[in-house]
Amino acid sequence: MTNTATAKKQQVSSGPVLDWNAGHGPVTGALSATTGAFALATTGAATHMPPGWALAVGTAGALGHTIVGLRVRNAGRTLATRAASWLVGAGWTTWAMTTGPLTWAALGSLATLGVGIGAAARSSALFEEAREEEAIAAEQRQIARELSADRRAIAAEWVERIQRVCSITVRVVGVEQWETMAGYSIDAELPPGGATWNKIAAEAPRLSADARLPHGCTATASPGIHQGRVIIDVTTVNVLEQERTYPVDYGPLSVHTGIPWGYRTNAEQILAYLREQCALIVGPTGSGKTNMVHSILAGFARADDILTWVIDLNAGSAGLPWVLPALNGEVKSADGKPVRPGIDWLAGTFDEAMTMLDTAVRVAKHRKMGYQDVLARANTDLLPISAQIPQIMLVIDEGAEILASPDRQVRKLGEKILEVIRIARAMGIRTVLTALGATGSVLSNLMIRREAKVRVALTGGENEGMDLSKMFPGSRGGLRVDQAPHKGAGFMGTPESPAALFKAWRILPNQIREIIAATSDRHPTLDAVSAKAAGPAYARRWDAERTAWIRDHTPGGTDAGGSAGGGLRLSALNGQDETQDSPEDAMLRRFREQIDATFGTAPDPRPTEADGPPAGSGGLNLSALRGEQDNPAQRAALAALLAAGPDGTGASAIARALAEQHGTSRQTVVGWLRDWVKDGTAVRVGEGTKARYVHHSHTPNN
Numbered sequence: 001m002t003n004t005a006t007a008k009k010q011q012v013s014s015g016p017v018l019d020w021n022a023g024h025g026p027v028t029g030a031l032s033a034t035t036g037a038f039a040l041a042t043t044g045a046a047t048h049m050p051p052g053w054a055l056a057v058g059t060a061g062a063l064g065h066t067i068v069g070l071r072v073r074n075a076g077r078t079l080a081t082r083a084a085s086w087l088v089g090a091g092w093t094t095w096a097m098t099t100g101p102l103t104w105a106a107l108g109s110l111a112t113l114g115v116g117i118g119a120a121a122r123s124s125a126l127f128e129e130a131r132e133e134e135a136i137a138a139e140q141r142q143i144a145r146e147l148s149a150d151r152r153a154i155a156a157e158w159v160e161r162i163q164r165v166c167s168i169t170v171r172v173v174g175v176e177q178w179e180t181m182a183g184y185s186i187d188a189e190l191p192p193g194g195a196t197w198n199k200i201a202a203e204a205p206r207l208s209a210d211a212r213l214p215h216g217c218t219a220t221a222s223p224g225i226h227q228g229r230v231i232i233d234v235t236t237v238n239v240l241e242q243e244r245t246y247p248v249d250y251g252p253l254s255v256h257t258g259i260p261w262g263y264r265t266n267a268e269q270i271l272a273y274l275r276e277q278c279a280l281i282v283g284p285t286g287s288g289k290t291n292m293v294h295s296i297l298a299g300f301a302r303a304d305d306i307l308t309w310v311i312d313l314n315a316g317s318a319g320l321p322w323v324l325p326a327l328n329g330e331v332k333s334a335d336g337k338p339v340r341p342g343i344d345w346l347a348g349t350f351d352e353a354m355t356m357l358d359t360a361v362r363v364a365k366h367r368k369m370g371y372q373d374v375l376a377r378a379n380t381d382l383l384p385i386s387a388q389i390p391q392i393m394l395v396i397d398e399g400a401e402i403l404a405s406p407d408r409q410v411r412k413l414g415e416k417i418l419e420v421i422r423i424a425r426a427m428g429i430r431t432v433l434t435a436l437g438a439t440g441s442v443l444s445n446l447m448i449r450r451e452a453k454v455r456v457a458l459t460g461g462e463n464e465g466m467d468l469s470k471m472f473p474g475s476r477g478g479l480r481v482d483q484a485p486h487k488g489a490g491f492m493g494t495p496e497s498p499a500a501l502f503k504a505w506r507i508l509p510n511q512i513r514e515i516i517a518a519t520s521d522r523h524p525t526l527d528a529v530s531a532k533a534a535g536p537a538y539a540r541r542w543d544a545e546r547t548a549w550i551r552d553h554t555p556g557g558t559d560a561g562g563s564a565g566g567g568l569r570l571s572a573l574n575g576q577d578e579t580q581d582s583p584e585d586a587m588l589r590r591f592r593e594q595i596d597a598t599f600g601t602a603p604d605p606r607p608t609e610a611d612g613p614p615a616g617s618g619g620l621n622l623s624a625l626r627g628e629q630d631n632p633a634q635r636a637a638l639a640a641l642l643a644a645g646p647d648g649t650g651a652s653a654i655a656r657a658l659a660e661q662h663g664t665s666r667q668t669v670v671g672w673l674r675d676w677v678k679d680g681t682a683v684r685v686g687e688g689t690k691a692r693y694v695h696h697s698h699t700p701n702n
């Protein structure tokens, strides 16, 4: 029951309730007083109540209201008005009960009284309001005084400190406390005579020590609005000490608007702009590198114009958490449909990595030719990246070790990586390389130095192999490993944001699963020009024999290549044991069933596990899911083939059906049909112009 209803019920059952706290405006207050007095006078007169009682009630009312008013700190004027209302009302009631309330004199005087009480109440309400506003303003003035006293103290302290440590006398123009409450920024004017902001920046460690800042807190100088001004950011709370999980807003991102990779000491996000830049992430074992790679993949998965290709030759697990939950049906979209993996391609073997890199080179070269008109129209030599022509981000875990490897074969991979970096910037393929520590040899490579300017050093307190001055040449020794002793923390610098402390968000498998589900519909598909260049090497990337290595990593699988040190595992495919009906097979079967249920496809045309696995099968055979399941155009083509029934259909008819929504060319459909005939999904009937294709489920044998 609501409060009002309760109050009404009480009133009905026990007569008028004297509510000293009840709020009244000037009109309702006056009305309530006069109607109350009138009711009391008429009932009192009718029942011959002694008139003294009305006076007693009025006095009690005046007292009651005054006590409540004092308790809520009403102004003296309000208290007096209320008490007077009660007493005047009671006086009238006493008089009216003696002389008769239903006379013109009694009624007229009551009306006058009502107006009088209303006016007094209105004036006291206005007074009350003004009094309250004044109190708030005074409180704010007091806070402002304290704040500006605080700011003045900070300004004076830092003028004196900069003078003492850097021998520069600055004039502080403003001090701004950060909303995150993790520190403040000082805006100061440099003295005339040639002092520059970097003179103060170079003394950052000494300034921090002088200011007795807690570990992990810094005083970093950067340029102000012109060359005669400097901004000094001082952190007073070490947010790098805290563990912060990946932000739960999985909204869309774009390569153009930057991808958040972590947060700075002032708790603000730091963005990586990768349209033209490659990135290098260095982190020794245990520093939080794998976690950081996951949070990078999370950002890429959220972008609607990025396709992520991951090379992961380690027993490590950079790509698997982004693939497996989708494949084994752990994750479903909101409407219960299977979802696409969070990355577009995962290479876990040397051969697959080589295939991926060759494909990337082909795509880059083909884009250059195929998009001449687009470039001319946009008057640019940078391919306009969009959801229709996505950027390919190649993430190569321990890629720096590949580049620096003494092994001839591995070096071939390295050369290919460098080729992609060299030729593909304009055509929208960029790389993120991670490194355990082999930075010296990697950074001496001109290509990396020039193209990979988004840099991260995860220190986790590790000194070994961590040459920060090489990673961040502009920092001039201002960065010290001991400033970031926490896992996942280190330094990050980009062309837009100078190298400084930062921390990656912690991301756990449940968040990865959430992101896979949230972003499944958002991933772009490879544009037709690139897909043509990529060819079957790309279209068949999820085939059984090519994803067999994943079996080594799924629950129950043996981690054959896993080594404690996380060394490169180039022989993942050697000596596999093709056990029948393994947990992975069961998982795959479940996934196929879901796809069949969702897309209305027929039973698998290939022999099932029960029929005995064909050579090389038994892995995660995604192409068994009717070919390129994550290509909507191809799914639509397959649906058209199925819908055509036993009469079958042709490439032109399918292409026409797909034209409006997918713009697929007849040529592409011909390619798919050829593949489907090869793998038994479709049967070709007739020859030449009469050739038709029938889905195998509509053939006489079925």
Ligand SMILES: Nc1ncnc2c1ncn2[C@@H]1O[C@H](COP(=O)(O)OP(=O)(O)OP(=O)(O)O)[C@@H](O)[C@H]1O
Residues within 6 Å of the ligand: 243, 244, 283, 284, 285, 286, 287, 288, 289, 290, 291, 292, 487, 488, 489, 503, 504, 505, 506, 507, 566
């Ligand atoms: N951003 C972070 N915030 C808090 N803790 C973290 C963060 N990143 C990593 N950690 C902690 O550090 C541990 C190691 O992280 P991670 O596995 O990513 O390191 P790594 O450098 O890849 O090590 P390895 O090479 O041995 O796998 C994690 O289990 C976690 O406890």
